[in-house]
Amino acid sequence: MRRVAHVSPLPRRVTRPFLAHRRLVLALVAFAVLVGVTYTYLQAPILWFVHVGHGAVPTPSESGGERLLIIAPHPDDDVLSLGGTMAVTAKSGGSILVVYLTSGDANRAGERLITMVPFLSASAFRALGGRREKEAVLALSRLGISAENALFLNYPDQGLMDLVTAHWASDTPYRSRYTAEEATYSRTAYRRGAAYSGENVLADLVDIIGQYRPTKVFVPHPSDTHPDHGAGYFLGTLAVETALARDPSAAPYEVRCYLTHSMERPWPSPRGVGLQREMEVPRTILKLDSWESTPLPPWSVRAKLAAIRSHFSQWWTSGRTLATFARANEICMVVRVDATGIVPHWPFGLVPGSL
Numbered sequence: 001m002r003r004v005a006h007v008s009p010l011p012r013r014v015t016r017p018f019l020a021h022r023r024l025v026l027a028l029v030a031f032a033v034l035v036g037v038t039y040t041y042l043q044a045p046i047l048w049f050v051h052v053g054h055g056a057v058p059t060p061s062e063s064g065g066e067r068l069l070i071i072a073p074h075p076d077d078d079v080l081s082l083g084g085t086m087a088v089t090a091k092s093g094g095s096i097l098v099v100y101l102t103s104g105d106a107n108r109a110g111e112r113l114i115t116m117v118p119f120l121s122a123s124a125f126r127a128l129g130g131r132r133e134k135e136a137v138l139a140l141s142r143l144g145i146s147a148e149n150a151l152f153l154n155y156p157d158q159g160l161m162d163l164v165t166a167h168w169a170s171d172t173p174y175r176s177r178y179t180a181e182e183a184t185y186s187r188t189a190y191r192r193g194a195a196y197s198g199e200n201v202l203a204d205l206v207d208i209i210g211q212y213r214p215t216k217v218f219v220p221h222p223s224d225t226h227p228d229h230g231a232g233y234f235l236g237t238l239a240v241e242t243a244l245a246r247d248p249s250a251a252p253y254e255v256r257c258y259l260t261h262s263m264e265r266p267w268p269s270p271r272g273v274g275l276q277r278e279m280e281v282p283r284t285i286l287k288l289d290s291w292e293s294t295p296l297p298p299w300s301v302r303a304k305l306a307a308i309r310s311h312f313s314q315w316w317t318s319g320r321t322l323a324t325f326a327r328a329n330e331i332c333m334v335v336r337v338d339a340t341g342i343v344p345h346w347p348f349g350l351v352p353g354s355l
């Protein structure tokens with residue numbers, strides 16, 4: 001009789017903990033996916049009812065009130081840094097126009113979450129841009145601002161610095177490695193079909209300033225560590241100076257810089273919701289610039305938090321960080337402007353050649 005080797009089962013004390021551990025991991029993964037899908041897709045029907053404007057500059061109010069122009073590299077930068085100021089201005093009868101330089105169509109984490117697809121396609125990124133435009137309009141509505149007061153230029157997310165440094169001329173357009181586009185493509189773009197170039201962004205901004213005639217312009221802070229924001233400072237301030245040279249009566253003499261990504265981490269600090277906490281200027285740049293702090297009424301801070309939460313695709317991946325921006329005040333760097341343009345600011349009052 002042939003002997004058959006006896007294969008003994010693994011000891012119970014090895015298999016049971018292993019199986020239990022595996023079931024626990026699977027259960028946690030399933031729960032996380034369920035929460036993610038529920039959160040993401042339950043929000044989707046809300047966005048169906050959000051309509052983005054058709055990209056025309058709204059007629060400025062003749063009431064003589066404030067007309068704020070906010071230049072935001074991405075949807076959400078406006079409400080993060082200036083949501084309270086926007087809500088207060090809207091309630092007091094002032095006008096606000098937000099110009100989004102990009103539609104935020106290169107956000108990989110948000111795109112993966114929304115599509116639940118690990119392989120990212122160009123069409124998925126373009127769809128994400130459309131969704132983020134709607135989120136931006138929904139956020140503005142939380143602050144009492146209508147869809148007509150949002151303009152989407154639709155230039156490439158994660159590509160603005162390349163437009164400034166390597167693709168200034170329209171005959172050598174930039175190509176987005178996310179959407180595979182070389183020109184503005186969104187149906188709601190301010191100027192659909194415009195080549196991805198620095199000169200086109202500047203032309204759009206100068207055109208908008210000339211039509212809207214803002215009393216105050218907000219641009220990203222020059223020390224912001226996100227390249228799109230650094231490019232936003234350059235393009236925004238150059239647009240103000242160009243508009244000033246063309247028509248001094250139409251150009252704003254008040255320019256403010258808002259900070260979103262600081263070299264100092266974490267900032268704002270501490271992380272998390274703190275509606276009554278003060279927003280402070282990072283110590284590393286406090287002495288270099290003159291800053292103004294605007295105290296906010298509590299209702300506007302709550303409205304700001306609701307506006308931040310309306311950016312569903314961002315809230316799910318980094319809500320705790322975003323909520324940190326809802327504070328009792330907002331801070332901006334003051335930029336001096338005179339008839340010749342923006343007055344250069346040198347640290348500690350030093351002027352080159354004066355020593």
Ligand SMILES: [Zn+2]
Nearest residue numbers: 073074077260
């Ligand atoms: Zn941004």
